[in-house]
Amino acid sequence: MRKVAIIGVGMIPFGRRDEDSLVDMLAYAALNAMDDAGLGERPIDAVYVGNMGAGLFNHQSAVASALVDRLNLLPAAADTVENGPASGGSAIKNGVLAVASGHFDLVLVAGGEKMREVIGPRATDIVATMTHPQAEYIYGATLPTMAGLFTRLYMKEYGVTSEHLARVAIKNHRNGLLNPYAHIHALITMEGILTSPHAIVNNPIVADPIRLYDCCPVSDGAAACLLCPAEMAREFGKPAIVVAGFGQATDTHTLQEREDPTDLKAVRIAAQQAFETAQLKPKDIDVAELHDAFTILEIAESEHAGFFKKGEGAKALDEGQTEIGGKLPINPSGGLKARGHPLGATGVAQVVELVWQLRGEAGERQVKGAEKGFSLNFGGFGNNVVSFVLRRE
């Protein structure tokens, strides 16, 4: 297997983008990545597009075919990759394997979603189609419902409190203020979202004990990266960032079938695989982008990925270890919480942020001296997880 490098990355600001179609957004992000690499007129061999729900959100299918046409990358091979909210991570995985195998040299991976085309309850319903049709969906279960059921157990077993959850949101919104690509640019406070008499108005219950500020926003957006064999990377202008390791694992469709519903088994396995293939350990990582679709997930994933012992993620948060200047900065981009979560874009956006961090191009949110990064893209409610370890060469 060949070593794979990321030679170009691009994004567009996430948020509400009424003027742009899904394919427009993917094209802008892809062009940014191609220009970032200084690709010029070199032909791209293959395109992988991560997208969860264009058929339902935008009444469009075969998105990868549409993108190669829009960018005139013809006759590149093109596939749309759907893996729920981990579609972006899966698209990158497919691109990495295609380059590593030796079959393709230049591969473009883009991820995108246009969710704001439908009203909120419709978006909630579309996302809820990931739940089990007979055992969950019929009851009105949503992804926040799953987070609520999970959070109640995590609070009971591990002493996580609403204050810890609010602290994740406050940290990530503070980081998001430093990220020009973030959907939400707003400083929030403990008083405003939890402790003042008005907090319940600002921060209403979504799925008890999950409140509004424990949830990521519904966003439009796209991100892209360009891959090639590591030995070819020196032909391009930017410092090569190598995909040192990756992992992917699955778990049961429903939460109730897990022997211990607080055990995020797919996170544990995907992270272990990524560290093993990279021949690194969690302690070697300088910066992490975790899938904080709900604040509890940042804490739980930080434990299951091996950065902290189980039950100690909230303590690490309290101690400031996960701040940009801390021992292990988590989500310097603002995470899904502030950057936003256009489903198919997220896994790619996490990798784009890591590349900027490892190149030293992250501006005000730069983690000093970052050389090794970790990303974790969480599909369903933890039933399909993709993770990467990136390293600056």
Added chain:
Amino acid sequence: MSELVACKCTNCGFVNYPKHHRCLNCRAREFEQITPSGEATLLTYSEVCTLPWGIDERCRMLGIVQFENKVKAMGRLRVDKPRLGMKLKPSWEPVRVIGGEEVLGLTLRPAK
């Protein structure tokens, strides 16, 4: 309350719900169909106040329960003050309208 059907593996006895074509525990393919029996114990719950399209309610309480014969399932709670570990009594009632059709599902009320 007989509409919820779980699959008990004839090889290892593990109760699978929802259905699988291979046992989640031992991967065997033969099952005996069983229905939940006895009281249900509440394992976790959430009051959901941002409901999806098609449910015209302000909030709805959902939970996961375990029956005495090991069947674990999500259901709608008709409970004012839920608490973990409380005993619940099941019934099978309309829970949602999907595509114009009323769909029945597990509904749980306090056992006493």
